[in-house]
Amino acid sequence: MPARTGAQYLEKLKKDRREIYLDGERIEDITVHPQLKGGAESIAHLYDLQYLHPEVMLTENENGEKVGTAFMFPKSKDDLWKLHKATKLWSEASAGIMGRSPDYLNITFACYASRTDVWDKYGESEKGKNLENYFKYIRDNDLCLTHCIVNPQVDRSVPEAQQGEGDLALHKVGETEDSIIVSGARMLGTLAPFADEMTIYPSRAGQGIRPEDSKYALMFAVPMDHPGMMLLNRDSFSKQRDLFDYPLSSRFDEQDAIVIFDNCHIPKDRVFIDGNTELYRAVTAEVNWGAYIVFQAMTRALTKLEFLFGIGHMIADMNGVNAFDHIKEKLGEIWQYKELTRTAIVSAIEGAQDNGVNGVLIPDGRPLQALRGLMPKWIPRSIELIQLIGGGGFLCTPSKKDMQGHLRPFIDKYYQARNKSALEKIKVNRLAWDFIGSDLAGRGELYERFYLIDSFRVTMDTYTNADKEVEMALVKKFLDQMVLEEEAVANGK
Structure with missing residues (x-):
C-alpha cells in the first residue's frame, strides 16, 4: 500500500474502536466529535500534503512503492535536506503547534530499524527482527503513531520501580505462549486520539532502570484499539467557534492522554524489549x-x-x-x-x-x-x-x-x-x-x-557529555608558554 491520503486516514480512524475518554464520556467516533474533529482533519491534511509535494514528501521502499520521506534511512546530505524539507512542510501546516505530527515517530522507528545490530549486540536478534518487521509494516501502511515513554508523576524521590509498591509504572505481570501481559500507566500520549498505534520505548537512558528492574524494561507497540488499553484525555482546548475567532485552537489541539494498561496482552511479535535491562538502558544512545x-x-x-x-x-x-x-x-x-x-x-x-x-x-x-x-x-x-x-x-x-x-x-x-x-x-x-x-x-x-x-537537565548533560579536549588543548598551549616564562624568571633571564 502506498502513502495514504487524508481520506484514507480518516476512514481508518472512523472504524477504530479504541477505549478513549474525554470529560467523562467514551468517544465513539473521533472524526465527528466536536472537540476532536478539528485535530483529526488537520492530521488528514498532512497526509494530503504528501501528494501535493511528492518530490519532497515521498520516497520509495525496496519494492518501489511510494512511502513517506520520514521513513527513509538517510544515506547522504541530500537525503537529510529532503527529510528537513518534508518535516518543515508538515510543521508549517500548523505553524509548528502540532509537536507530534506523524513524522516524529516515523523518524524514531526508522532510526531504530536502521540499527538492529544493537539488538544483536545484546543477544536479542529475534526481537530486533520483530522491530524490523514492525517498521516495514508501519512504513508500508503509512501509519500514524504516538508514544508514552514517561511513568506517572507519583513520587520522583524514589526509583520508579518502587512507586506505589511497584504497581504504578508500566510493568510485566505475566506471560502466555503468544504474549506478554502488562499493567500500569504511562504519560504523555500526545496525539493519542488521532494515532493508529501506541508505542512504548525507553527514554533518557532507560529512565533509571536498574538491573533488578527487568519487568519494567519494556518496548512494544499495539494498535490504539487493542483490548486492555484505555486512554484518558485532558480537557480539550479545541474551540467550538468559527475559524475567524480561533484560527488555531479550532484545528490544532493534538490532545494529550494518560494511557492505562490493565492486564493487557501484547503479542510477542510486537515486543522489542522484554526484560533486558542492559539493552533498555543503552539502546537510545547506541542507535543515535x-x-x-x-x-x-x-x-x-x-x-x-x-x-x-x-x-x-x-x-x-x-x-x-x-x-x-x-x-x-x-x-x-x-x-x-x-x-x-x-x-x-x-x-x-x-x-x-x-x-x-x-x-x-x-x-x-x-x-x-x-x-x-x-x-x-x-x-x-x-x-x-x-x-x-x-x-x-x-x-x-x-x-x-x-x-x-x-x-x-x-x-x-x-x-x-x-x-x-x-x-x-x-x-x-x-x-x-x-x-x-x-x-x-x-x-x-x-x-x-x-x-x-527540561532545559536544566539537557544543559547539565551538554556539559557532562561534551568533548572538552580541543578547548583544553587551547588553554594548555598558553599554560605551557607561561611555564617557559616561569623558567626564564627562575633562571634570572
Whole structure:
C-alpha cells in the first residue's frame, strides 16, 4: 500500500474502536466529535500534503512503492535536506503547534530499524527482527503513531520501580505462549486520539532502570484499539467557534492522554524489549536516536520562531510601534533566535557523519543538543516579547459575531490600524492571541518548556557529555608558554 491520503486516514480512524475518554464520556467516533474533529482533519491534511509535494514528501521502499520521506534511512546530505524539507512542510501546516505530527515517530522507528545490530549486540536478534518487521509494516501502511515513554508523576524521590509498591509504572505481570501481559500507566500520549498505534520505548537512558528492574524494561507497540488499553484525555482546548475567532485552537489541539494498561496482552511479535535491562538502558544512545529526533524537533521549532517573528513584525508595523527602538530590539531578539536555530540545523546536516555500520548518515548532534537546551527558554521568551509588543490590543478584539452586528461601522472606524483596515487588524490580533494567549497557547508554552525533557537537565548533560579536549588543548598551549616564562624568571633571564 502506498502513502495514504487524508481520506484514507480518516476512514481508518472512523472504524477504530479504541477505549478513549474525554470529560467523562467514551468517544465513539473521533472524526465527528466536536472537540476532536478539528485535530483529526488537520492530521488528514498532512497526509494530503504528501501528494501535493511528492518530490519532497515521498520516497520509495525496496519494492518501489511510494512511502513517506520520514521513513527513509538517510544515506547522504541530500537525503537529510529532503527529510528537513518534508518535516518543515508538515510543521508549517500548523505553524509548528502540532509537536507530534506523524513524522516524529516515523523518524524514531526508522532510526531504530536502521540499527538492529544493537539488538544483536545484546543477544536479542529475534526481537530486533520483530522491530524490523514492525517498521516495514508501519512504513508500508503509512501509519500514524504516538508514544508514552514517561511513568506517572507519583513520587520522583524514589526509583520508579518502587512507586506505589511497584504497581504504578508500566510493568510485566505475566506471560502466555503468544504474549506478554502488562499493567500500569504511562504519560504523555500526545496525539493519542488521532494515532493508529501506541508505542512504548525507553527514554533518557532507560529512565533509571536498574538491573533488578527487568519487568519494567519494556518496548512494544499495539494498535490504539487493542483490548486492555484505555486512554484518558485532558480537557480539550479545541474551540467550538468559527475559524475567524480561533484560527488555531479550532484545528490544532493534538490532545494529550494518560494511557492505562490493565492486564493487557501484547503479542510477542510486537515486543522489542522484554526484560533486558542492559539493552533498555543503552539502546537510545547506541542507535543515535537523539540526533535524529532533535533534528525533527528543531525543524518544527524553527517554524514556530518564524511564525513568532512574522506575527510580531506585523503587529508592530500595523500599530506603528516598530519605529521605536525598544520594539526593534524585541523583534531583533526573536530574529536572532530564529537565525541561530536555522544555522544550527544547517550545521547538523553539513556536519553529518556515517554511522559506521550501514552507511546511514547521523546529523551532527552538537548544535542540535545546544538548541535542545536553549529552545525551552527561547520560545517562551519569544512569546513574552510578542505580548509586550501587542500589549492591550490583544484584550479588546471583536469577534466574528461582533463584526456581523450593528456595531460594524463603529468597529471599522475605531479598530483600524496605521496601514490595515479594522477587519485585517482584528484578524492579526486574533491569530496572534490564539498563538500566545489562549488555553491552547498556554498548553503549547508548557509543552515547549519540557519538550524532550527540561532545559536544566539537557544543559547539565551538554556539559557532562561534551568533548572538552580541543578547548583544553587551547588553554594548555598558553599554560605551557607561561611555564617557559616561569623558567626564564627562575633562571634570572
